[in-house]
Amino acid sequence: MRFEPLLAVLPALGVQGIRIIQSNDDGWAEQYVRTFHDALVASGHDVVLSAPAENKSGTSSLDVEPSARSSPCQYDSCSAGSGPIGRNATSPRLNWVNSFPVTAMRYGIDTIAPPFWNGQGPELAVSGPNVGSNLFLAVQFSGTVGAAAYAAKQEKIPAIAFSGASEGTLAWNTSPVPQRSLVYAQLANTLTNAVIASGKPYLPEDVFLNVNFPKVEGKCTQASQFKWVLSRINIGLFSEKDVEHCGSDRLPMESSVVDTDGCYISISVGDANDKTTAPAEKQAVVLKKLQKMLTCLP
Numbered sequence: 001m002r003f004e005p006l007l008a009v010l011p012a013l014g015v016q017g018i019r020i021i022q023s024n025d026d027g028w029a030e031q032y033v034r035t036f037h038d039a040l041v042a043s044g045h046d047v048v049l050s051a052p053a054e055n056k057s058g059t060s061s062l063d064v065e066p067s068a069r070s071s072p073c074q075y076d077s078c079s080a081g082s083g084p085i086g087r088n089a090t091s092p093r094l095n096w097v098n099s100f101p102v103t104a105m106r107y108g109i110d111t112i113a114p115p116f117w118n119g120q121g122p123e124l125a126v127s128g129p130n131v132g133s134n135l136f137l138a139v140q141f142s143g144t145v146g147a148a149a150y151a152a153k154q155e156k157i158p159a160i161a162f163s164g165a166s167e168g169t170l171a172w173n174t175s176p177v178p179q180r181s182l183v184y185a186q187l188a189n190t191l192t193n194a195v196i197a198s199g200k201p202y203l204p205e206d207v208f209l210n211v212n213f214p215k216v217e218g219k220c221t222q223a224s225q226f227k228w229v230l231s232r233i234n235i236g237l238f239s240e241k242d243v244e245h246c247g248s249d250r251l252p253m254e255s256s257v258v259d260t261d262g263c264y265i266s267i268s269v270g271d272a273n274d275k276t277t278a279p280a281e282k283q284a285v286v287l288k289k290l291q292k293m294l295t296c297l298p
């Protein structure tokens with residue numbers, strides 16, 4: 001019921017619900033990923049979560065076959081002695097994989113999700129929201145980004161990585177749901193639906209979006225107070241020109257976007273091959289798709 005207002009969004013955009021695979025690196029039972037899951041479902045999407053059994057932050061693109069669990073999953077969300085993968089018995093679209101984020105994404109796409117979808121694969125992959133930012137140099141180490149880059153590069157599925165600056169661990173069943181978890185879920189859902197509404201192909205090939213939300217605090221406590229800015233991951237000193245936008249051929253760095261006073265969210269177009277900024281022609285495709293919601297920094 002929390003997401004009731006969002007139910008109206010998809011039909012208004014002329015969008016049908018789609019098949020979405022979801023992962024993260026903080027673990028399947030972390031609350032940010034679950035609140036986002038609920039928001040996507042409330043929007044009419046068919047979402048399968050396949051995420052690590054415990055916190056695997058900072059594991060980048062590691063991919064190792066899952067092993068049987070000896071101890072309980074994080075927050076006691078599965079029992080000791082469970083197998084290498086498992087699910088919530090009453091909500092079978094919620095799955096854990098006892099390995100790294102990339103492995104969980106891979107199992108989700110290849111093994112766990114297709115039976116829910118008559119053997120079909122996902123149309124979109126989302127990762128996170130991560131507990132904590134993934135900006136600039138951190139992008140290379142982030143498991144949240146690793147899972148999205150894997151989906152885009154190896155599986156050729158358009159992918160979006162979300163991270164939120166407000167930290168603090170929360171079990172999936174923390175009640176009431178804190179405002180930061182709700183706001184990040186709503187914002188991630190808004191961008192996901194905007195990408196879907198822009199039509200297929202949702203993103204250029206071998207591209208992922210790296211999206212960072214600033215902290216939910218002060219003047220930034222409601223989703224409606226946040227603004228979206230097209231950015232780049234790394235410093236552009238010696239790089240080719242970026243897409244022409246906001247009167248410049250150099251996009252702002254994502255870290256300066258989220259540091260700017262005024263609730264600014266960074267959206268960087270990432271190259272799934274090396275997790276750096278994608279070239280201008282790919283940025284231009286994303287700019288055209290999202291133009292209506294983007295603003296310029298002051």
Ligand SMILES: *[C@@H]1O[C@H](CO)[C@@H](O)[C@H](O)[C@H]1NC(C)=O
Nearest residue numbers: 029077088090091094172173
């Ligand atoms: C499993 O799903 C049920 C709802 O079907 C929920 O009440 C429970 O908290 C979930 N547990 C985990 C660990 O996801």
Ligand SMILES: *[C@@H]1O[C@H](CO)[C@@H](O)[C@H](O)[C@H]1NC(C)=O
Nearest residue numbers: 026030055056057058131169
């Ligand atoms: C996961 O572990 C990292 C350190 O490895 C820590 O910084 C982060 O806060 C943890 N996240 C959660 C959700 O427990």
